[in-house]
Amino acid sequence: MxxxxxxxxxxxxxxxxALFSSGLTLIWGMMxxxxxxxxxxxxxxxxxxxxxxxxAGLGPAAFAPLAAVLLFILGVFVYLALIRHVxxxxxxxxxxxxxxxxxxxxxxxxxxxxANFVTLPDDLVGASINLGGILVSAPKLLxxxxxxxxxxxxxxxxxxxxxGSQILAVAEDRQAAMLMGIKPDHMQAxxxxxxxxxxxxxGALIATFxxxxxxxxxxxxxxxxxxxxxxxxxxxPGAMIAGLLIGLIESLSAFYFGPIFQDVVVYGLFVVILxxxxxxxxxKA
Amino acid sequence: xxxxxxxxxxxxENIRMAFGGFLAVAxxxxxxxxxxIVGLIGPNGAGKSTFFNCLAGDLKPSAGRVLxxxxxxxxxxxxxxxxxxxxxxxxxPATFEEMTILENxxxxxxxxxxxEKEAREAARRALALTGLDRLAEHKAKSLGTPGRKRxxxxxxxxxxxRLVLLDEALAGLNPAEIRQxxxxxxxxxxxxVTLVIVEHIMEVILTxxxxxxxxxxxxxxxxGKPREIVNDPAVIDAYLGRSHARRAHxx
Amino acid sequence: xxxxxxxxxxxxxxxLIGFPLVxxxxxxxxxxxxxxxxxxxxxxxxxxxxxxxxxxxxxxxxFGAGAYMPLLFYKLWEAxxxxxxxxxxxVSVVIAVVIGVPTFRLSGHYFSMATIAVAELIRxxxxxWDFLGGAIGLMGPATSRGWWDLVYRSSVPYYYIFLAVLAxxxxxxxxxxxxxxxxxxxxxxxxxxxxxxxxxxxxxxKLYALMLSAGFTSLAGSLYAVKFGFxxxxxxxxxxxxxxxxxxxxxxxxxRLLGPLLGAIILVPLQTTTNTFFGGxxxxxxFILYGGIIMLLSRFEPGGLLELWERYQxxxxxxxxxxRALVGAGEDHAA
Numbered sequence: 102m103x104x105x106x107x108x109x110x111x112x113x114x115x116x117x118x119a120l121f122s123s124g125l126t127l128i129w130g131m132m133x134x135x136x137x138x139x140x141x142x143x144x145x146x147x148x149x150x151x152x153x154x155x156x157a158g159l160g161p162a163a164f165a166p167l168a169a170v171l172l173f174i175l176g177v178f179v180y181l182a183l184i185r186h187v188x189x190x191x192x193x194x195x196x197x198x199x200x201x202x203x204x205x206x207x208x209x210x211x212x213x214x215x216a217n218f219v220t221l222p223d224d225l226v227g228a229s230i231n232l233g234g235i236l237v238s239a240p241k242l243l244x245x246x247x248x249x250x251x252x253x254x255x256x257x258x259x260x261x262x263x264x265g266s267q268i269l270a271v272a273e274d275r276q277a278a279m280l281m282g283i284k285p286d287h288m289q290a291x292x293x294x295x296x297x298x299x300x301x302x303x304g305a306l307i308a309t310f311x312x313x314x315x316x317x318x319x320x321x322x323x324x325x326x327x328x329x330x331x332x333x334x335x336x337x338p339g340a341m342i343a344g345l346l347i348g349l350i351e352s353l354s355a356f357y358f359g360p361i362f363q364d365v366v367v368y369g370l371f372v373v374i375l376x377x378x379x380x381x382x383x384x385k386a
Numbered sequence: 387x388x389x390x391x392x393x394x395x396x397x398x399e400n401i402r403m404a405f406g407g408f409l410a411v412a413x414x415x416x417x418x419x420x421x422x423i424v425g426l427i428g429p430n431g432a433g434k435s436t437f438f439n440c441l442a443g444d445l446k447p448s449a450g451r452v453l454x455x456x457x458x459x460x461x462x463x464x465x466x467x468x469x470x471x472x473x474x475x476x477x478x479p480a481t482f483e484e485m486t487i488l489e490n491x492x493x494x495x496x497x498x499x500x501x502e503k504e505a506r507e508a509a510r511r512a513l514a515l516t517g518l519d520r521l522a523e524h525k526a527k528s529l530g531t532p533g534r535k536r537x538x539x540x541x542x543x544x545x546x547x548r549l550v551l552l553d554e555a556l557a558g559l560n561p562a563e564i565r566q567x568x569x570x571x572x573x574x575x576x577x578x579v580t581l582v583i584v585e586h587i588m589e590v591i592l593t594x595x596x597x598x599x600x601x602x603x604x605x606x607x608x609x610g611k612p613r614e615i616v617n618d619p620a621v622i623d624a625y626l627g628r629s630h631a632r633r634a635h636x637x
Numbered sequence: 638x639x640x641x642x643x644x645x646x647x648x649x650x651x652x653l654i655g656f657p658l659v660x661x662x663x664x665x666x667x668x669x670x671x672x673x674x675x676x677x678x679x680x681x682x683x684x685x686x687x688x689x690x691x692x693x694x695x696x697x698x699x700f701g702a703g704a705y706m707p708l709l710f711y712k713l714w715e716a717x718x719x720x721x722x723x724x725x726x727x728v729s730v731v732i733a734v735v736i737g738v739p740t741f742r743l744s745g746h747y748f749s750m751a752t753i754a755v756a757e758l759i760r761x762x763x764x765x766w767d768f769l770g771g772a773i774g775l776m777g778p779a780t781s782r783g784w785w786d787l788v789y790r791s792s793v794p795y796y797y798i799f800l801a802v803l804a805x806x807x808x809x810x811x812x813x814x815x816x817x818x819x820x821x822x823x824x825x826x827x828x829x830x831x832x833x834x835x836x837x838x839x840x841x842x843k844l845y846a847l848m849l850s851a852g853f854t855s856l857a858g859s860l861y862a863v864k865f866g867f868x869x870x871x872x873x874x875x876x877x878x879x880x881x882x883x884x885x886x887x888x889x890x891x892x893r894l895l896g897p898l899l900g901a902i903i904l905v906p907l908q909t910t911t912n913t914f915f916g917g918x919x920x921x922x923x924f925i926l927y928g929g930i931i932m933l934l935s936r937f938e939p940g941g942l943l944e945l946w947e948r949y950q951x952x953x954x955x956x957x958x959x960x961r962a963l964v965g966a967g968e969d970h971a972a
Binding site: 444463464467469473474476480481482484485489492493495496497503505541542545619636 | 747815816817820821823824826828830831832833834835836837839
């Protein structure tokens with residue numbers, strides 16, 4: 102029974118991992134740029150949720166979309182101000198740009214919010230729910246379900262809508278897209294916005310059940326990296342599956358080896374994936 | 387008249403290259419004898435560039451084999467190709483911008499000369515061959531298109547290849563530059579290098595190549611001497627224009 | 638590459654050798670030692686991050702391996718920390734191989750992602766491993782039992798030891814620049830595909846660069862351990878250590894011989910000042926500053942200050958050449 106609880110809990114958090122990782126893999130596949138600050142976007146989403154609740158009494162139904170919008174704007178801004186210029190330059194400039202952003206965001210958060218943890222109230226979404234004998238935390242359940250829906254929604258947005266196919270067209274072949282009248286610059290900015298939004302909303306969801314501090318981005322960025330690698334370069338469905346898997350593995354590791362080793366197992370898994378199957382589950386070779 | 391028997395240097399058999407659902411090369415083959423100049427032509431999208439990249443080791447074909455002398459190089463990396471003596475140039479010359487012209491060529495020379503002094507001398511020889519010796523200390527980024535093409539050739543010549551794959555080496559040049567480039571290609575050929583040339587400019591191919599292979603829709607549709615090719619109805623069809631055949635006949 | 642006149646090198650050597658003799662006092666001596674130590678690790682990073690263009694953002698793992706080994710040897714066997722130096726290098730090189738072999742055959746980003754993940758992985762492991770002192774860390778010999786303990790009260794002997802190591806590292810780097818390794822690394826950085834076509838074994842050479850870099854970074858970590866006599870996960874395996882190496886090399890000029898030293902000379906005093914000025918919050922402020930500097934560099938001048946200087950010089954020379962040509966033409970006309 103306990104094991105089942107661990108598994109369900111792992112899948113739920115994995116769904117959230119899938120959500121923000123799908124945003125990361127979108128821009129990676131499209132522009133061959135890795136956002137080292139992606140975890141910090143999630144962190145900012147968490148703080149957005151916290152302050153929206155603390156200052157304005159907003160609940161999850163309001164602060165989640167709010168976090169999405171704020172981080173959408175940040176994503177677009179980062180693209181226009183920085184990424185657009187370093188994208189086609191040397192690798193050093195590309196990596197430095199988002200790595201510098203990581204430092205700026207994380208330590209500005211430290212300075213602004215101090216290193217102390219803050220939390221949203223436990224009963225914001227509800228307490229534990231009994232699902233056929235296993236106890237599931239209500240905020241986690243909500244987060245997991247919403248995350249899965251949004252990730253699927255992201256996938257549908259990309260594959261079934263006009264704007265989505267324009268984004269994918271730019272990802273596939275920039276020249277051809279330009280010939281079709283699509284503006285790559287606009288689509289790339291939009292992708293960065295979507296990436297930010299996915300991170301922001303994931304953060305807002307996580308905030309309902311997890312302590313918020315400036316350092317959360319550290320492990321979330323690496324989890325995002327493992328997830329997008331396992332899922333495969335540029336593949337949103339891959340990120341979805343991989344996210345669930347990683348959440349599950351993390352949860353089982355915490356259960357069997359203790360919470361400290363959950364990170365060790367996941368990071369170690371990253372190295373194993375790189376050795377054994379770097380192109381991941383669904384990536385293009 | 388007996389022709390001297392020439393060794394088969396490069397042979398590609400039943401090459402097939404599929405990208406997902408798209409079949410770029412359906413079934414193509416090629417044989418290149420030592421000392422030949424073989425031209426590879428075909429309309430846009432015919433698959434010749436893809437085939438070329440399979441020969442060069444940049445792409446691993448979905449099926450088929452590539453043999454250099456008797457060594458199977460189908461899956462060999464580009465570096466292994468170079469070590470074996472197969473060089474290539476790029477359509478868009480990928481010069482090392484911030485390095486000097488001499489340094490660019492030295493990168494190639496180091497393949498056969500691990501020591502800096504010998505590599506430098508070998509590089510200077512390659513520069514002299516391509517007429518770039520006076521620009522040796524200038525940065526590569528200061529070169530215009532014709533200079534870059536020359537540099538690409540100098541670099542690959544420094545690796546002392548037996549076979550060079552030239553990828554649209556003359557695109558983007560004006561007529562005077564084209565004449566110089568043709569002469570350079572002849573100089574290289576005379577130094578003992580076998581050549582496979584992909585080219586769009588018909589006059590160039592017809593002048594330089596001893597034998598031409600024509601691609602269309604992922605297959606070889608014709609093969610033979612320039613005169614034969616130019617009159618081949620299948621080739622003319624592929625290019626959709628009898629005017630081309632007419633123009634090629636002019637001196 | 639234009640060779641700097643020998644007088645420039647002598648002047649630099651004179652300044653570096655003479656510095657602690659002119660600026661005496663514990664504060665300056667400690668600061669100077671730290672500048673040189675930082676220059677060593679930044680120069681080591683430079684081998685793989687600058688010359689080969691493979692950006693590691695987790696180099697602390699090599700620094701930490703080098704830092705822990707000497708003090709571990711002391712803890713286990715009361716041995717001289719010096720014996721731990723080669724062990725640190727060996728561990729670092731193994732880690733380099735584990736990271737480099739799978740990632741160097743893939744595109745660039747995988748390597749950078751792997752470095753951050755492995756550095757964190759090791760930091761967490763070490764922080765929770767009592768054998769290595771856990772979060773508290775390890776201590777070295779408190780008093781000197783002999784020259785081999787490398788325990789000195791003043792920073793000055795350390796300064797000169799560090800300076801000697803830096804000189805050796807820079808000399809090796811200089812020789813590498815003019816060797817096949819150097820040319821191949823620069824070609825890899827400038828254009829991997831073209832490099833491959835010329836026979837450059839790209840993955841293998843990237844790995845060489847990483848192994849060399851890891852070894853020297855480990856050496857820097859070992860030197861840190863003997864100077865401060867104390868190591869813990871935060872000070873040797875944390876992200877600040879990785880960031881410092883990157884920002885110093887990048888600010889001065891990644892891929893250039895003296896770039897990291899220049900970056901260290903500028904940033905170490907700056908960071909020390911913000912620390913003393915703002916107290917504990919100072920470290921946080923340093924990070925914000927580094928983040929900003931790194932972003933600005935990436936956007937406007939990835940080649941760092943030395944490249945900025947070089948371009949300024951080139952422009953000046955072009956202007957002077959033009960003026961000379963005009964003057965010459967004027968004289969011709971007059972005649």
